[in-house]
Amino acid sequence: MVSESIFKPCVLIPVYNHEQVIGVTVDAVLAQNLPCVLVDDGSAAGCAQVLDRIAAAAPGQVQLLRHASNRGKGGAILTGMQYAAHAGYTHALQIDADGQHRTDDIPRFLAQAQMNPDALIVGCPQYDETVPALRFYARYLTHVWVWINTLSLQIRDSMCGFRVYPVAPVLALARRQRLGERMDFDTEVLVRLCWDGLQFVNVPTRVGYPSDGVSHFRLWRDNALISRMHATLFFGMLRRLPRLLLRKWRTQRGAQ
Template sequence: MFKPCILIPVYNHEHAIAAVVQAVLTHEVDCVLVDDGSSAECAQVLQGLQAATPDRVTLLRHDINQGKGAAVLTGFRYAAQTSYTHLLQIDADGQHCVADVPQFLAQAKTHPQAVIAGYPVYDESVPALRLYARYLTHVWVWINTLSLAIRDSMCGFRVYPVDAVIALMSRQNIGRRMNFDTDILVRLYWDGAAVINLPTRVAYPTDGVSHFRVWRDNVLITIMHTKLFFGMLLRIPSLLARHWRSQPEVGK
């Protein structure tokens, strides 16, 4: 059985979220919104979206802001309770290409145990500093997985198998803010999940709102990479064995 839902974590994106939800609903997949302690104005917009299509849109809410990762994890708990098999995560600010949803879901249906991870194809709106800074995380991810299997660990447009994430959540604390996307993808790779990388167009962003907090989030990301590095050291034998198993035999 393949039963996907689309999850959108939302924090004060009242100017962009309606267009994102409308685009998502054209793909005939249920939509789950997680209001991560948004303002009253944004909460009202979200309530209106849910009321307009109650059979297609579910609205979950945090009383206070807990972070993007926490909102996505709340969505995973709901997805598991509601028997969804896969969860497609997409951002609320309109930066992701919703037209790519069918392609991502088709890959997830064909490879149900894999993570289908988007890697960005940027237009001219991407800030140069952000573009260059991503490469530092890419290098650390390649080190912490001892592979190049993950092309981009920071893009929040991806499909997860719900059971694999629930199993990981049961034994591991996962980053709850802007450290979430990289943390969970590396740990799922460590758990044996395949990663299928798909290109997707990304623009920055339609409503001009960024919730990245330079000092707080950079500290959290640094701590995350440090923990992942020491976790990698403990997993060197299994990671190397996985790498060699994936290599074609000579002469084949």
């Protein structure tokens, strides 16, 4: 458990070829006097050079980590988490590098994390008119599977890349369970942490899709990974079914 008297957050941003927008995101983070951990997940030379300049311009505020080749968003997040633990940070606020998320909401997320230091603070997107309709409705398939696999509605949206992790439970999970390292990571880590008994705080946040945004979603590869993840989690839920049902019964009884 995280002591309420110790709260030391950092902002963690996985980056893969987002050279057009990453500078704006980092500037917004630094304007809030927050340390920033950038993980270059095997970006091309142009983006790598931009990240080098960002880190050089803010020594002591920006820590740049680098993968020699692309490992995926989940792999980048875990690399950043390991650094965060080594540097003494208790919490890592993850935000995407593509400009979808409102950096103005960072204080609200961190305030919730400080009040609930052992919980996961998860963004609950409020979309504007820029969201692609197919992507918007397809998310509900994952939502339903998450509700089935956790036997709860605790997790309103498991795909939003704006969240605050308590670092220690994530690394403890990663030590005993190999997690997906690509687009399957965001959902899998939340479901497994829910199985571990962590609580969730859902925070509404506005999300937009810039017209010049860069998406690294690969239709066939990532859909196959996500489908396999849901199947694996479903059978994992069945193995845990008695314990999950008992927890649910105790929660409902305690609420009476």
